[in-house]
Amino acid sequence: MRILFAVLTAAIALGMPAVSRGDDKVVIDINRATERKMSVAVPTLIAGPGVDAGIARKAAELLAWDLNFSGVFSTINTAPWEPQAAGETLDSPAYKLWRTGGAIMLVRGTIERRGEGYGLEFRLYDTVQEKVIGLPGGAIGKRYQVGKDAAPAVHAFANVIMELVTRNSGPFGTRIAFEYRKPKTTRKDLWVVNLDGSGLTPLTQNNMLNLGPAWSPDGRHLAYTSYKRRNPDLFLMDLSRGTDAVLSAREGSNTGPTFTPDGKHVAAALSYQGNSEIYLLTLDGKIAERLTNNQAIDIQPTFSPDGQKIAFTSDRIGNPNVFLMDRDGSNVQRLTFNGKYNASPAWSPTGKWIAYASRDDGNIWIISPDGEESRRITNGEGSNEDPSWSPDGRYVVFSSNRSGTYDLWAADIITGTVTRITNLPGDERRPAWGPYYIK
Amino acid sequence: MTRVAKLGFVLIVGAVMLACASAPVDEIAQAENALRAARDSGARDCAPRSFRSAEEMMARAYRLSDEKEYDEAKKTAETTRELAEVAKNESDKARAAGRCKPAEVTDSVEDDAAASGDGARLGGATLSEADVREEIARIQTGEGSLGEGTRVTALKPVYFNFDDSGVSGEALQTIQENAEWLEQRPTVKVQVEGHTDERGTAEYNLALGERRAKAVRDALTRLGIAVDRISVISYGEEAPANLGTGEASWKENRRAEFVIQ
Numbered sequence: 001m002r003i004l005f006a007v008l009t010a011a012i013a014l015g016m017p018a019v020s021r022g023d024d025k026v027v028i029d030i031n032r033a034t035e036r037k038m039s040v041a042v043p044t045l046i047a048g049p050g051v052d053a054g055i056a057r058k059a060a061e062l063l064a065w066d067l068n069f070s071g072v073f074s075t076i077n078t079a080p081w082e083p084q085a086a087g088e089t090l091d092s093p094a095y096k097l098w099r100t101g102g103a104i105m106l107v108r109g110t111i112e113r114r115g116e117g118y119g120l121e122f123r124l125y126d127t128v129q130e131k132v133i134g135l136p137g138g139a140i141g142k143r144y145q146v147g148k149d150a151a152p153a154v155h156a157f158a159n160v161i162m163e164l165v166t167r168n169s170g171p172f173g174t175r176i177a178f179e180y181r182k183p184k185t186t187r188k189d190l191w192v193v194n195l196d197g198s199g200l201t202p203l204t205q206n207n208m209l210n211l212g213p214a215w216s217p218d219g220r221h222l223a224y225t226s227y228k229r230r231n232p233d234l235f236l237m238d239l240s241r242g243t244d245a246v247l248s249a250r251e252g253s254n255t256g257p258t259f260t261p262d263g264k265h266v267a268a269a270l271s272y273q274g275n276s277e278i279y280l281l282t283l284d285g286k287i288a289e290r291l292t293n294n295q296a297i298d299i300q301p302t303f304s305p306d307g308q309k310i311a312f313t314s315d316r317i318g319n320p321n322v323f324l325m326d327r328d329g330s331n332v333q334r335l336t337f338n339g340k341y342n343a344s345p346a347w348s349p350t351g352k353w354i355a356y357a358s359r360d361d362g363n364i365w366i367i368s369p370d371g372e373e374s375r376r377i378t379n380g381e382g383s384n385e386d387p388s389w390s391p392d393g394r395y396v397v398f399s400s401n402r403s404g405t406y407d408l409w410a411a412d413i414i415t416g417t418v419t420r421i422t423n424l425p426g427d428e429r430r431p432a433w434g435p436y437y438i439k
Numbered sequence: 440m441t442r443v444a445k446l447g448f449v450l451i452v453g454a455v456m457l458a459c460a461s462a463p464v465d466e467i468a469q470a471e472n473a474l475r476a477a478r479d480s481g482a483r484d485c486a487p488r489s490f491r492s493a494e495e496m497m498a499r500a501y502r503l504s505d506e507k508e509y510d511e512a513k514k515t516a517e518t519t520r521e522l523a524e525v526a527k528n529e530s531d532k533a534r535a536a537g538r539c540k541p542a543e544v545t546d547s548v549e550d551d552a553a554a555s556g557d558g559a560r561l562g563g564a565t566l567s568e569a570d571v572r573e574e575i576a577r578i579q580t581g582e583g584s585l586g587e588g589t590r591v592t593a594l595k596p597v598y599f600n601f602d603d604s605g606v607s608g609e610a611l612q613t614i615q616e617n618a619e620w621l622e623q624r625p626t627v628k629v630q631v632e633g634h635t636d637e638r639g640t641a642e643y644n645l646a647l648g649e650r651r652a653k654a655v656r657d658a659l660t661r662l663g664i665a666v667d668r669i670s671v672i673s674y675g676e677e678a679p680a681n682l683g684t685g686e687a688s689w690k691e692n693r694r695a696e697f698v699i700q
Contacts, residue, residue, distance in 0.1 A: 186584065186678045208585060209677050212642065227585055231672060232645065253649050253673055256642045269646070276646040297646040313643060319602065320643050341602075343640035359639050385640060430641060 037074035037415070038165075040067055041103035041127075043082050045120070046089070048112030056111050059120070059150045063107060065196050066158035066172045069419045071394075071412030072165055076103045090123050090141065099127040107161070117147040122157040124164070136163050151198070162392075171195060171390035171433075176397055177203065177213040177222055178408060178431040180424060190224055192434075193408075197421055203237065204228075212430050214257045214266075219435040223247060223257035223266050234268055236283065247285050256300050260307055267291070267301040267310065278312055278329075291329035302347045302354070303327075309369065311335065311345040311354050322356050324369065335371055344386055350393035353413070357385045357398075364398050366413060377411045378418070384409075386430045397421060397431045462504045463513035470497055470516040473523035477530065480564055481541025486529035493522035531564045568626040575627075575699060583698035584632055584678035593620045594629065594697035596680075597655055598690065602639070604650040606658050614655060617697060618662035625668075631655045632696045633673040634680070636689035641676055648673030655695040670700070 042064040047056040060078075067073040081101045085094050090108055098106045106125040111118050123141040124133045132140045142160055144153035155173030162170030172195060180191045180202075190203040190210045204210040209227040216222070222237045234247035234254040248254040252271035259266055260280075265288055269276045273290075276297045280289040292298040296316035303310055307327060314323050322336040322345045336342035339360030346355045353366040355377070362383040367374040378384040382402030389396055390410070397410040403420075406427035411418045422428045474493055482490040496519040503512035533539035566574070578591045594617050597610045606614060621627055633652030635644040652671035660666045680696075681688040 184682065186682075188677065209674070211677070227674075230585060230587060252671075253645055255645055269642070271646070271649055276649070297643065297650070299642050299646055300640075313640070315643070320640070341639060343643050357640060 038072060038105055039076055039103045040073045040105040040107060041076050041078050041081070041098040041101060042067065042107045043078040043085055043088075043098075045109040045111045048110065050113045051111050051118070055118075055150060059109065059111060059154050062151060062154045062196060063109070063158055066155060066170070067107075067161070069172075069195070069410070069412075069417075070158075070162060070170060071415035071417035072162070073105075076101050090121065093123075093125050093127075095125065095127045095130040104128055105133075107157075109157075111150060114145060117145065118150050118153075120144045120146065120150060120153040120157075122153075122160075124161060133164070135160055151194075151196075155196075166394070168392045168394065169436075171392050171395055174391060174436055175199070175434045176388075176408065176421065176431045177215065177434060178399075178422070179211055179213070179427075179429045181427040181429070183405075183426040185426075188429075190222070191428075193422055195410075195421065197423075200422075200424075203239075212256055213432045214259060215432055215434045216259050217261060217263040217435060222432075223259065223268075225255045225257070234266075234281075234285075236266075247283075248281060258301050258303065261303055261305055262307060267303070269299040269301070278310070289328070291325065293329075300344060302345050304347050304369070305349055305351045309347075311347055311369075313343040313345060320359075322354065322367075335367060335369070337371075338365075338374075346387045346389055346396075348389045348393045349391055352393070355387035355389065355396050357387060364396060364411070366396070375413075377413050377416065379416075388431050388433045390433050391435050395433075397433050399427075399429045399431060401427075462507075462509055463516055466513050466516035466520070467500060467504065470500060470519035470523065473520040473527070477523045477527035480527045480530045481534060481539065482523075482526040482530035484530075484541045485533040485539035486526040489522060489526035489529055493519055493526050496522055534564070565623050565625055571624045571626055574624075583630065584634075584674050584696075588630060588698035588700050590696065590698055593617075594699070596694040596696045597651075599651055599693040599695075601636070601689075601693065602647065604647065604654045606654050611658065614658045615662060618659050618664055621659070621664050621668065622662075628668045628670070628700045630670045630672055630698045630700055631659075632678075632698060633671065633675075634678060634692055634694050634696065635676045636692040637676045637679065637684065638689065639676075645673050645675035645677075648675045651693075651695050 042060050044060045045056040047053055064075040068075055081097055084097055088094050090110060093106055093108055104127055106127050107122060109120060109122040111120050121141055121143045126133050134140060142157055144156060146153045152173060158172040159170040174195050175192050176195060177190055177192045179188045181188045187207050188209050189205055190213050191200060192203055193200050206228045211225040213222045213224045220239055222239060224235055225232050226235050232253045232255055233249040234257055236245045236247045248270060250270055250272035255269050257266045257268040266281045267278055268281060270279050276299050278291040278298050278301050279287050280291060282288050294316050296314050298312060298314045300313040301310050310325050310327060311322055313320050319340045320343045321334060322342050323332055324335050325332045339358055341359035342356050344357040354369060355364055355366045358365055361380060363376050363378045363380055364384045364387045365374060365376050377396060382400045384398050384400045387396045387398045395410050395412055397408055399406045400409050406429050407423050408421040408428050408431050409418055410421055474497055477490055496515060500512050500515035500519055503515055575589060575591055578593055579589045580592055581590045582588060595613050597613050631652040633648030635648050652673055656669045656671050659669055679692040681691040
């Protein structure tokens with residue numbers, strides 16, 4: 001079997017640079033799995049006149065967070081070395097200093113006041129070969145203009161670095177919507193958080209039950225279930241306008257929405273015809289198609305990225321398992337066979353995997369759509385549920401009670417690196433990873 | 440037989456036929472129904488004399504009918520019905536006043552209810568809307584899961600096994616008791632809330648909770664409660680009765696609850 005998941009080579013261990021230069025192109029061997037991560041130094045940004053030192057430091061810390069999250073990099077503690085690096089410029093990085101500090105790569109950035117906001121510039125260096133590393137597209141650095149918050153520039157550069165080393169942009173700058181239940185209550189509101197854990201914001205505040213958010217592909221809408229009209233109904237929230245419309249308030253349950261990849265329809269489970277069946281709805285709430293017709297519970301549709309296949313949960317064999325069907329509801333096949341209780345399928349944006357939660361062992365698993373390959377991506381700590389993919393298809397966010405209450409965690413499916421995203425009092429459940437909003 | 444005698448016989452037969460050509464089936468059926476209603480209300484114990492008279496009158500009506508004394512049979516059946524209604528009224532009044540507790544009721548639902556030993560139960564009799572309102576205020580224990588409606592002690596939760604929506608044994612008995620309470624209070628409408636424990640996937644649990652609520656609704660309608668008096672809603676795992684974790688909490692959470700609307 002080919003190694004499906006590539007990470008950077010263990011070249012570091014051999015005393016060679018992980019990054020080598022071809023003619024004028026960086027070539028990185030990402031086809032050899034390793035547990036070794038690339039060590040990188042991310043010192044405080046060089047601050048121009050009038051820029052608060054705290055902002056420069058925070059920007060570096062945020063970039064370090066992103067790189068550590070990636071599973072590809074491990075940042076060194078720059079504090080002991082920074083005094084000696086004073087006077088460093090983008091054109092004269094202190095290669096030897098950072099190499100001595102244990103970093104084979106260095107990210108140097110500057111931040112200057114520009115208008116009401118900031119201008120930032122970043123470069124990536126190879127401390128072993130003592131060279132600036134060419135970025136995708138051939139540039140040696142990236143410049144950004146931002147408002148009062150430098151974070152979008154930091155995340156954009158983190159994605160550039162990810163694209164360089166994995167050929168896919170990273171997940172940085174994205175947001176995650178989720179259900180939040182405060183301690184000792186039975187009500188839930190929907191909240192949103194930046195991947196780095198900042199920017200916690202409530203999206204609903206009606207003191208009811210608001211459940212199961214799903215993003216539209218353009219990131220402008222959220223479909224979700226709410227009991228605010230005393231029944232589990234589907235609503236469509238317009239995030240830019242802050243408005244809300246009923247999507248389906250049919251008798252019985254209206255739950256588990258997911259957008260089609262083209263954003264033109266929502267598939268959801270409705271029970272108005274007797275028991276939970278999967279339907280395709282237009283965005284103004286009309287039934288476009290009924291996709292299942294079965295005495296069993298049929299729920300949790302999720303589309304393949306080409307929109308041609310749907311994975312869903314059904315208990316038609318007596319207990320819940322993940323099944324596949326064609327877009328029109330035909331050609332139903334069972335996908336999961338391990339244990340007695342497999343649910344919450346999520347089709348990856350790359351199309352290669354379907355993540356799901358196994359109740360038997362409390363883990364998140366990924367399985368190929370042909371069912372031939374399957375891997376566990378959590379290690380059995382606590383109960384792990386509700387997987388949702390990052391837009392680049394490399395990470396899975398999920399809820400886990402490994403620390404006592406349910407929080408959101410994310411796993412790199414390649415290296416297995418797990419990072420905590422939220423740590424609120426009470427329970428954070430059913431994360432939905434949003435699309436990019438910074439291009 | 441002479442011609443005259445023959446004619447006389449024909450006339451007599453004809454006269455009988457004109458008076459009542461056949462057995463008074465409708466009257467006998469009405470008498471039977473009234474007698475059954477009286478028996479169901481506990482009249483055998485709570486209005487014994489009237490009830491016994493009605494039973495004797497019923498037997499006489501059958502005897503007359505067998506003897507083809509159809510006119511007499513019809514009158515006797517009508518009297519039986521009146522007596523049975525009197526017996527039922529007496530019985531209802533005696534029980535409402537707490538003066539009588541029937542030892543025997545006929546229907547199986549009511550057998551179970553009687554066995555549970557609540558003397559306030561009224562069998563087939565119904566309470567007025569005002570009485571029911573007053574009673575609900577007295578026995579309420581809280582609100583529905585989203586703060587609407589009223590939970591009362593008289594409508595007990597129905598419990599389920601893990602990943603199961605079957606109602607049998609203890610669950611069915613609880614439903615029967617609740618059905619009897621509802622039968623006596625025809626103005627009451629309820630919402631059956633389906634709930635699950637926290638294990639498993641929330642979305643699946645929502646569907647499972649709905650299955651449980653519908654299983655309870657179906658059982659109630661089989662026991663004679665009008666379907667338009669029962670609405671269902673599922674909260675899945677979202678509104679636990681017990682916020683703890685472990686089987687002791689979970690079994691309290693796998694339930695259907697009744698909320699008066």
